[in-house]
Structures are given as C-alpha cells and as structure tokens.
Amino acid sequence: MATRKKHAAFRAAFQGDPGAFSHKAAMDLLGPEVVVEPRQRFEDVFEALRDGDADAAVIPIENTLHGSVHENYDHLLQFDFRIVAETNVRIVHNLIAAPGVRFKDVKRAFSHPVALNQCLDFFKSNPQIQREPFYDTAGSVKMVMSEGLKDAAAIASAVSAEIYGAKILKRSIEDDRQNFTRFFLLRRVDQAPLVLNMQGKKGWKTSLVFTIRNQPGSLFKALSAFALRELSMIKIESRPLRGKPWEYLFYVDFLGNTDEERVQRALSHLQELADMLRVLGCYRV
Amino acid sequence: MATRKKHAAFRAAFQGDPGAFSHKAAMDLLGPEVVVEPRQRFEDVFEALRDGDADAAVIPIENTLHGSVHENYDHLLQFDFRIVAETNVRIVHNLIAAPGVRFKDVKRAFSHPVALNQCLDFFKSNPQIQREPFYDTAGSVKMVMSEGLKDAAAIASAVSAEIYGAKILKRSIEDDRQNFTRFFLLRRVDQAPLVLNMQGKKGWKTSLVFTIRNQPGSLFKALSAFALRELSMIKIESRPLRGKPWEYLFYVDFLGNTDEERVQRALSHLQELADMLRVLGCYRV
Numbered sequence: 001m002a003t004r005k006k007h008a009a010f011r012a013a014f015q016g017d018p019g020a021f022s023h024k025a026a027m028d029l030l031g032p033e034v035v036v037e038p039r040q041r042f043e044d045v046f047e048a049l050r051d052g053d054a055d056a057a058v059i060p061i062e063n064t065l066h067g068s069v070h071e072n073y074d075h076l077l078q079f080d081f082r083i084v085a086e087t088n089v090r091i092v093h094n095l096i097a098a099p100g101v102r103f104k105d106v107k108r109a110f111s112h113p114v115a116l117n118q119c120l121d122f123f124k125s126n127p128q129i130q131r132e133p134f135y136d137t138a139g140s141v142k143m144v145m146s147e148g149l150k151d152a153a154a155i156a157s158a159v160s161a162e163i164y165g166a167k168i169l170k171r172s173i174e175d176d177r178q179n180f181t182r183f184f185l186l187r188r189v190d191q192a193p194l195v196l197n198m199q200g201k202k203g204w205k206t207s208l209v210f211t212i213r214n215q216p217g218s219l220f221k222a223l224s225a226f227a228l229r230e231l232s233m234i235k236i237e238s239r240p241l242r243g244k245p246w247e248y249l250f251y252v253d254f255l256g257n258t259d260e261e262r263v264q265r266a267l268s269h270l271q272e273l274a275d276m277l278r279v280l281g282c283y284r285v
Numbered sequence: 286m287a288t289r290k291k292h293a294a295f296r297a298a299f300q301g302d303p304g305a306f307s308h309k310a311a312m313d314l315l316g317p318e319v320v321v322e323p324r325q326r327f328e329d330v331f332e333a334l335r336d337g338d339a340d341a342a343v344i345p346i347e348n349t350l351h352g353s354v355h356e357n358y359d360h361l362l363q364f365d366f367r368i369v370a371e372t373n374v375r376i377v378h379n380l381i382a383a384p385g386v387r388f389k390d391v392k393r394a395f396s397h398p399v400a401l402n403q404c405l406d407f408f409k410s411n412p413q414i415q416r417e418p419f420y421d422t423a424g425s426v427k428m429v430m431s432e433g434l435k436d437a438a439a440i441a442s443a444v445s446a447e448i449y450g451a452k453i454l455k456r457s458i459e460d461d462r463q464n465f466t467r468f469f470l471l472r473r474v475d476q477a478p479l480v481l482n483m484q485g486k487k488g489w490k491t492s493l494v495f496t497i498r499n500q501p502g503s504l505f506k507a508l509s510a511f512a513l514r515e516l517s518m519i520k521i522e523s524r525p526l527r528g529k530p531w532e533y534l535f536y537v538d539f540l541g542n543t544d545e546e547r548v549q550r551a552l553s554h555l556q557e558l559a560d561m562l563r564v565l566g567c568y569r570v
Contacts, residue, residue, distance in 0.1 A: 041405060067352030067522075112398055113420050120326065135398050135418045219521065220505070220512035227505035236504065237352075237522045 013037040013045045013054035019138030019160025021089055025183035026058040027159065028087045029196065046075045049186060056194070057081070057186040063091075064180045068237055072184075073209065073251060076280050083207055083281025085185040085196050090177070093119055095170040096141050096161045097153040103169045108132045110140035111155035119155060122173040129153075141166050184281070201284040204257035205234060208267075210274040211241065211249050218273070219250070225269040226254055229262045247275075258282045297470075298322040298330045298339035304423030304445025306374055310468035311343040312444065313372045314481065331360045334471060341479070342366070342471040348376075349465045353522055357469075358494065358536060361565050368492055368566025370470040370481050375462070378404055380455040381426050381446045382438040388454045393417045395425035396440035404440060407458040414438075426451050469566075486569040489542035490519065493552075495559040496526065496534050503558070504535070510554040511539055514547045532560075543567045 014022035049057040134140040140154035235253040256263040299307035322339040334342040419425040425439035520538040541548040
C-alpha cells in the first residue's frame with residue numbers, strides 16, 4: 001500500500017476511454033489509484049504531458065500482431081521526453097453487460113471493430129449474437145451501462161467492467177492468446193525520477209533511434225558499435241524516411257544502462273556513423 | 286488494354302469489402318477488371334489461394350503509421366506461397382454519399398474508427414457532422430447506398446464510391462498525407478509466372494525471414510552475409526518468438542535477385558548462421 005499511496009494523486013495521460021488497455025498499462029506501472037487523463041489522439045497525450053496537464057504519459061509502442069506504432073515513435077522524436085519504464089499487457093477481451101443481464105439475453109455485442117475481429121471464433125459459436133461496431137472497447141461498456149441496455153453486451157477489458165460497474169459474462173473470448181501490447185511510461189526531462197515497483201526486474205534496457213544513409217554495409221557498420229562490445233540487441237527495426245529516399249530511421253533496443261562505460265563507448269561509436277542519434281530512455285527490465 | 290484483358294477473369298482474394306484499400310491494391314497490380322474474392326479475415330484470404338478459390342492473394346504487409354502486419358508475416362511462414370509483386374497505396378479518405386445528397390445535408394459520417402480517427406481535422410472544421418463508427422470503410426459506402434440515407438455519408442476510398450455508384454463530396458479529408466500501405470501479391474508455388482505491368486520498375490527486391498539465437502553479435506554476423514557482398518538492405522525488423530525466449534525472427538528485404546551469384550552466396554552464408562531461413566519471394570521494384 002505504501003508504494004501505491006505515493007502515486008495516489010498521480011495523473012497519467014493515455015489515448016482512449018477509462019478502462020482502455022492503456023489504462024490497464026497505467027495501473028500496472030503506477031498502481032490502481034492512478035488518476036486518469038484520457039485523450040482522443042496520441043498527439044493529445046504527448047501534449048498533455050508537455051503542458052503539465054499530466055504527470056506522465058502511457059503509450060502503446062508495439063503489438064505482437066500489429067507491429068510497431070510508428071506514429072508514437074514519431075512523437076517520441078518530436079517531443080523531448082524520456083522512457084522511464086515499460087510494461088507488456090496481454091489483450092484479453094471479455095463479454096461485459098449490465099448487472100442482471102444474462103448471457104442468453106445478449107443479442108448484440110458492441111466493441112471496436114478490431115476487437116470484434118479478434119473474437120470471430122466466439123461469434124461463430126454464438127450466431128445469435130450480432131456484432132455491433134463501436135468507437136472504442138471501454139467506451140462500448142460505458143454506453144451499454146449508460147443506455148441501460150438489457151439485450152446487449154460490450155467486448156472490452158476486465159478493468160472497464162470494474163470502472164463502469166458492469167458484469168463480465170464471459171472471460172477471455174479472444175481468438176489468439178498471444179496478443180500482447182508493449183507500453184512505455186514517459187516523463188518530461190525536467191521531472192524528478194519516479195519511484196516505481198521494480199519487482200522481478202534485474203536488468204536495464206536502452207531504447208534509441210538513429211538515421212543512416214543507405215549505402216551497402218552502413219547498417220552493418222552501425223551495428224558493429226554494439227557487436228564489438230558484446231551488447232545484446234533486443235529489437236531492431238528500419239523505417240524509410242518519407243521524402244528522403246534512401247535514408248532510413250532505425251529503432252534499436254539493447255540490454256544495458258547508459259551509465260556503463262561500454263554503453264557510452266558504443267553510443268559514441270554509433271554517433272560517429274549516424275546522421276542523427278537520440279537515446280529515448282534507459283529503464284528496468 | 287492488351288495486358289488488362291489477360292487478367293480479365295483473374296480472381297484476387299483480399300480482406301475486406303469490395304472497394305477496400307486492398308481492392309485498390311489488387312487493381313493497381315492486376316488491372317481494374319480483376320475479379321474480387323473478398324474475405325473476412327487474412328487467414329481466409331490465404332486459404333482462398335491455397336484452395337484454388339482465388340488465382341492470387343493481395344495482403345497488406347506494412348503501413349507508414351502503423352508498422353508491419355505481423356499476422357501476415359505469420360501466414361506467409363505457414364502457407365508456402367511466393368511474393369510475386371508489391372505495390373504502395375496512399376491511404377486517401379473521401380467523404381462519399383448517395384447521388385443527390387449535398388455536403389450541407391450531411392449530419393453523420395460512417396466509417397471504420399481507424400479511418401474516422403485519421404480525419405479529425407475534418408471533423409473539427411465540420412462540427413455539424415457526427416462521427417459514426419462502422420465495420421469497414423468500403424462497407425460504410427455500401428450501407429449508406431443500400432439504406433438510401435439522405436443525411437449521411439461514408440468515409441472511404443475513391444474506388445468504393447465507383448463500385449457502389451456513390452458520389453464523392455469531398456476528396457482527401459485525411460489528416461496525414463504520408464499514410465501509405467505496402468501490399469504483396471501472392472501466388473502458389475505451383476502456378477505459372479504472371480505477366481505483370483512492370484512499367485518504371487528496373488530492379489529486384491528479395492524478401493526473406495530467418496531466425497537466430499540471441500547471442501551478442503549474432504545478428505551482426507548474420508548481416509555480414511549481405512554487407513560483405515555489398516547488398517543493400519531495404520528493411521530489417523526483429524520480432525521476438527513467443528514461447529521461445531531469446532529467439533528472434535527477422536524480416537529482411539534487400540535489393541537483388543535470387544538468380545544472381547552474389548545473392549546465392551549471401552543466402553548460403555546466411556543459411557550457415559540461421560536456425561531457419563525462408564525466401565518469401567523475389568520481385569520487381
């Protein structure tokens with residue numbers, strides 16, 4: 001309880017309605033009492049942190065089915081924040097309805113189309129339930145509750161059922177259980193370090209972005225900065241720079257702390273080879 | 286016209302309704318007369334090609350905002366198809382309504398929530414128009430037309446307006462014009478080579494997938510197979526293998542044709558270092 005209380009008045013901005021999977025990530029990172037600052041767009045989330053309307057931002061950065069969220073990498077380059085922690089959330093979809101509504105009453109299920117499409121086996125086995133597209137997973141729970149629907153349910157996170165006082169009729173109705181989203185916790189550079197729950201975390205990870213001109217072997221040379229110092233790369237991804245043919249942006253995560261001498265040498269070696277290099281953060285894993 | 290006629294009875298499977306951006310990609314690759322085999326899920330698209338219900342499959346593989354479609358890379362590994370061509374489609378959203386409906390009549394706009402969220406500037410400047418989430422971009426045009434809605438519009442591709450006999454009220458209302466999706470054209474190994482329009486295409490690209498165990502420097506060694514032969518890498522992306530900690534899948538695209546000797550040497554060098562290596566295709570760029 002002591003660590004939770006520390007963050008009791010702590011405001012986290014994220015994209016989506018309360019109960020969204022980003023909210024779940026914020027709770028995992030900052031404790032269940034985190035104060036939510038929901039925003040419509042990712043850009044609004046970054047602006048909330050910049051303008052001091054939030055004490056931290058929680059953003060999805062990659063998903064096991066859908067890949068990296070390039071848009072958020074773009075915002076990370078545009079705003080000068082630090083990644084201070086990461087968490088992985090398993091995307092579990094639940095059938096959620098107002099208290100008193102029974103499974104056999106449910107004729108319609110509202111949710112974001114992406115979530116509906118991740119529960120096709122459920123709909124195949126329950127052809128009496130009509131799929132109804134809605135804005136947002138958590139928002140569909142909010143709507144089903146506020147409209148007092150008796151023949152409808154929503155598909156969303158367990159957290160959203162709790163928040164809106166709804167009941168879970170069926171847990172984990174998603175087709176694929178290997179659906180995880182990785183979230184970053186962001187803070188401004190001028191903010192004091194956070195005390196976070198680091199249970200089970202022993203190592204450090206550093207995330208960075210760099211650009212190099214595309215010449216044969218240029219990436220190979222850049223990666224030598226890590227390989228020659230036996231630093232383990234955890235992620236690498238290239239992205240063409242639009243409007244700059246043959247220039248590439250690379251996202252790299254490796255195991256190590258920027259306080260270590262070999263990491264500092266690797267970064268200064270990479271700096272020699274890259275046109276642009278930005279360390280986005282160094283955090284526990 | 287000669288090249289178009291060749292593919293007149295050619296059936297292409299894709300995910301989504303006719304008029305979806307995948308349909309646009311199919312038309313770019315195979316000509317406007319391509320016969321559509323729309324499917325609900327990506328997996329269904331692969332199965333249609335496997336079972337001979339389609340002559341080719343068109344799948345999105347990456348988007349400039351949303352990253353790689355990992356799910357389709359998974360299917361590429363599971364099904365033994367070949368990538369025979371690629372195309373990039375700019376994601377242009379248009380406001381589309383039934384003939385006779387004027388812009389000032391429009392009170393509601395239906396579309397997939399992802400598309401609605403990519404037109405927020407438009408909705409900010411037109412607060413009289415309510416956003417209405419729907420299943421699918423092209424499907425919303427179909428619905429607006431079949432229901433004969435007089436106060437509503439859909440947001441979708443120009444192709445979908447044409448298909449359903451609807452009218453474009455406003456073109457290109459998306460916030461970000463740098464939104465492109467890259468599509469692959471797939472064929473079975475047992476099918477004859479296709480004659481495709483290769484205007485303006487001079488080079489070759491090869492796409493492959495490999496796995497290596499995560500030891501410091503293992504990726505660096507793997508990339509030496511390309512760097513030592515001065516082969517230009519166009520894309521590299523790592524993906525952790527779920528259930529196999531510390532093993533990674535890599536997607537690589539490089540410029541070159543598998544007929545070239547230096548490419549064959551690079552592949553046999555990479556084969557030595559990788560636990561698994563699969564060439565997904567070699568196609569014009």
